[in-house]
Amino acid sequence: MQNSEELKWALLIASLAMLTMAFCMISFVMYYQKRRFEEEKRISDIEKNYNRLLLDTALNSEETERRRIAQDLHDDIGTMLSLTKLSLNQLSKMVGNSGNEKEDQIMKKSQTLVEETILHVRRITRDLVPTTLERFGLMEAIEEFIHKLEEDNNLAITFQANTDDFPRQGQKLELTLYRIMQELVNNAIKHASCSKIDIRLEINDQMIGLKVTDNGVGFDPEKIKENNLAGLGLLGIESRLAIVNGTVQYEKPEKGGASAFAQIPMMPVSDSKPEPLHPFRRERVNI
Amino acid sequence: MFETLTIYFAKKPVPCFAVIITLLPLTLIFVRKAYLDPSFKLLVFYLLLKFAIDIFMVHSAALQKNNIIYYNLSIPLYYCLISGMFYYKLSGTYSRKIVVYSMLVFSSFCIWEIFNANSNIRDLYNHRAVLYSKTIEGVLINSWILLYFYELIKSLRIPNLLNFPFFWVCSGLLLYYSSFIFIAPALHYTATWSGSLDLGVTRIIPYIFEILSAIMFSVGIYHFSAADYAKQ
């Protein structure tokens, strides 16, 4: 009987030990799984941040490069052209005295050519760096952009904002919105064969929204993405938005055309002073 | 018959409750449509078989008949059904193959052991429980569970295990078989007609964990969502 009593205890203890092990195993699996998940999430967060930084840097350097080209164009070619114009003026005075009709004509032609070139260079520099945006803000810049487009297309472009004085935003935000607007309008002109484009800017406490609607042929963003038809434009919009945590949605309004709605969460305005154009400043530009 | 059952129930409430609670996960499987998953389909068969065998055993016990033959026969059947569940859940082709082979080998071993433990197989009155089979079954099933846990951790597919039905099923099985591994061999000596040895409280432990595992099955099945399963 002594023996069986001992056996019972041994069995009891062995079973309890086995059960404890099972419990530990289950808790361990749960705990370990949770830990692994947290770690994985942290790594993916880091990766995402890193990618964002990379994109940010790429866009920054693109913007810096534009600025540099604009600066060089303005300072070197612009100056040379001005000097050329001056010399031509002097020459024309000298030639004008001689009274040769043919020479006179060539002189005039050269002068107008130089003047036109000066205008072109100025336009190109201004296109490269949206100075209006930096000086006067988004509303002015968009209006100027529309104005220029309306001049040489017979297009009706309307622009509305939900406030009259749109508060200045961080440089980066403004530039992002401006470039997106540019691309969307350019797309509408290039692909939609539309007669009307509507740009709408909305701002509230949390979000800035930009909506560009056209009445053209419309397109299916899903199909474009699936078939790898997206050019640099739509991809660029997405990568620009990714940096500022923004989103974009494409819709197909019932009455035809296409509409894109980009939204960016508000950021605290940081150092919105525009960077002056200066040839020797090549450091990072805050977009 | 009903009367004898109720008397027996009053005499041994815990084992009887362990039988009846099997109905809980069984009904839940049909309510939550968990049978769509092949593993849970096997769980249905397992639970049905278990319920039937347990009822037979209780009935025989209530009538003072030897019911060990049911217990012996249930071992290979349970093993095939449960390891079949893991056959569907494990992802490694190699481990799946081993599961299938283990079913064949283990079933043959079980049959052999039943004959081995009972020199006169026709003598149901003195039929004895097998010595090794139940323990081996427990060890094998626990290994499949641990293997499955290992795959689960490695693949990182399930964000929250507490919502994952099969994790609950595994945990229930793990606890039940862990509680039974050491007690099963003792039954060979104690569960005899003339046996003088009584395990006492120790014998109750597996029943308690049988109940617990049925409850854990139910919790797991409760988390089963047919819509989610269709999505996978």
Ligand SMILES: Nc1ncnc2c1ncn2[C@@H]1O[C@H](COP(=O)(O)OP(=O)(O)OP(=O)(O)O)[C@@H](O)[C@H]1O
């Ligand atoms: N407003 C629109 N109306 C109709 N189709 C459009 C419109 N905007 C974009 N698309 C379609 O989406 C495609 C992708 O546009 P996306 O701006 O990415 O490239 P792209 O304009 O062709 O080239 P890129 O912008 O790089 O010069 C276009 O080829 C065009 O078919």
Ligand SMILES: [Mg+2]
């Ligand atoms: Mg484009």
